[in-house]
Amino acid sequence: MWCNDFKKAFIGSELTCINAEGKTLSRIYLDSAASTLAFAPAQQATQAFLKYYANTHSSVHLSAKISSEAVAWAHQRVLSFFGATQGYSAVFQGNGATSPLNRLARGLSELRADKSTVLVSLMEHHSNDLPHRAHAKKVIHINIQDATGEFQGVDLIELEALCKAHQQQLNYIAVTAASNVSGHITPIYDIAEIAHKYGAYIVVDGAQIAAHAPIQLAQDNPQRSIDFFVFSGHKTYAPGSPGVLIGKTQLLDQLKPEFYGGGMVSEVSKFDYSVSGLLFDKEHAGTLNIPGIFMLATTLDFLDRVGMYSIYEKECMLTQYLIEMLQTIEGVKVYANTSNTQRIGAVSFNIQGLPHELLALILNDYFAIAVRNDCFCAHPFVRECLVDELWEIEDETQLPLYQGMVRASIGLYTNKADLQALEHALTCIVNNKAYYVSQYKLTDELHFVHKTFKLETQQYFNIEDTLTNCFSDYLSKEKISMYEQREEMA
The missing domain is CATH 3.40.640.10 (Type I PLP-dependent aspartate aminotransferase-like (Major domain))
Structure with a gap:
């Protein structure tokens, strides 16, 4: 039996983020194949x-x-x-x-x-x-x-x-x-x-x-x-x-x-x-x-x-929805896309002409959707999937930008609304590709960075502030202040 607020059982499932346009969005976590969210109970x-x-x-x-x-x-x-x-x-x-x-x-x-x-x-x-x-x-x-x-x-x-x-x-x-x-x-x-x-x-x-x-x-x-x-x-x-x-x-x-x-x-x-x-x-x-x-x-x-059979059936339906949705978006290619075998919810794709890292960044920076990109520590498999596309790239200096994929993966906390949000985001990116590409620059190390937006991790999780708050009931303000002064001098 699935509880209506089942998603709330996972730590981080209700996280909100400020995107590149200053909007506060609910974070959508589609990176479960790398690590899942923690089960609170x-x-x-x-x-x-x-x-x-x-x-x-x-x-x-x-x-x-x-x-x-x-x-x-x-x-x-x-x-x-x-x-x-x-x-x-x-x-x-x-x-x-x-x-x-x-x-x-x-x-x-x-x-x-x-x-x-x-x-x-x-x-x-x-x-x-x-x-x-x-x-x-x-x-x-x-x-x-x-x-x-x-x-x-x-x-x-x-x-x-x-x-x-x-x-x-x-x-x-x-x-x-x-x-x-x-x-x-x-x-x-x-x-x-x-x-x-x-x-x-x-x-x-x-x-x-x-x-x-x-x-x-x-x-x-x-x-x-x-x-x-x-x-x-x-x-x-x-x-x-x-x-x-x-x-x-x-x-x-x-x-x-x-x-x-x-x-x-x-x-x-x-x-x-x-x-x-x-x-x-x-x-x-x-x-x-x-x-x-x-x-x-x-x-x-x-x-x-x-019940693992119930979990599997639910995730199979979401996976099928995800694959069919990706196939309807112009310019999106799903890899190893065969119906010969059953699948769990890890699906890799790219948008034609868009480097995988840049696509993952846009999804994060503008739509608060967390996905994984690159070769997922499975280089031989990924290279086999990409070999035809990479062969067609004439400018060899561009090859490193396309030697990877974007992966969306689901977990117990994933629902259809999450995948619909991904569909909306990918459609926006395809329809406005030139705009999103223009917002980023390529570094000498061949990585993309936003020209104006910087993801400030300290805004979300500041280690020193967290420790001070956690220690405050056990250490006097004087001791905390003395420690902070020592750290600044060091």
Whole structure:
């Protein structure tokens, strides 16, 4: 069930901005594929927990026991959200998907040193590409285009042929569950079945899909189950939470520890040490990000109560509306625009003849619409999409201005009115392109800046003023004044 004021549950969803014409506008956030807004109730639940916060690895005093129980609950909550309660474990690491993916690339290359080859799709985020290049002896990229050069996603027939050809050396296949450039969903269960047929593992980057579509890691047919799944808390409405690696316990057990220190050992002497036999302890040296783990689990609990199928259906309708709307605007090109696969709400586009950075700036400066631009840390995929357009540019000095796209991406707080506002903005830009272009100048570093309007971030968030206000109840005015004077002298 969707609440009428559901949008208000997200911090920042009601932010207002002053645009280049001096008007106060409601900010429209269409950059969820990079990071989502924070879910306020989960923040509130975490604040309630912090009253009892202490370190784990103890059950002697009240707070330590509560913290230990909170982490244990969060671990199981994460697993159940992804249908991985039997035979799977979760590892909390880093600030996003990058650390867990690096951990897997290193660990799997050591675990099966005789398996030198890894297959990686060409639409991966750098986080699910570069670690494998760094640690595997050989990386083969899976083609995602058909014979005509059009995007098709992972072709399962071609993939199986690759697996068969490299069967003796194949360690694992690494694919994204959904592209952060185009939103296209990858058939991960089909790929898992192919990988297992040829003795390989499957590593799935789930950063883009975790908050947008239901995932069931353990399938009725074990051959279709996912071996390793990685996702990011900051893309799942819980900024400040860690990245997460979910993997089959029997496989994670075989990996050497990534970090060494307190909590991951069972015994230490002057001459020797013993690594803990408990997987969760072995994988978590040092102090956990306990509040972040708890906040992430509470957010997932809410998503489960809403229902991931309901969320997916709603966002599918918005995504379809977004694509159809973009296609009606003259001069707008949508990339990887095929209906062959299902999609989540991340759609990349450009306006013909307008550099991607300039378009993103105009949307922000005049319409208070926040979008992402550039190559989204997926350079190979973006370049494949742009190759024909860039080839047609005669002035090579202009090439850097067009080597990227603009991406609009949606979240739980996105509604049809937000997308209609984007439609209005893009239509205005297309119809008045010369005017908007004339308001900006190009710097020597090939970046655009407005000629008269300057975005004053201090107007919205001044760190010193914020700290002074927050500290005022605990520090005298004299101490605050003395500190400010010292800072000015320094």
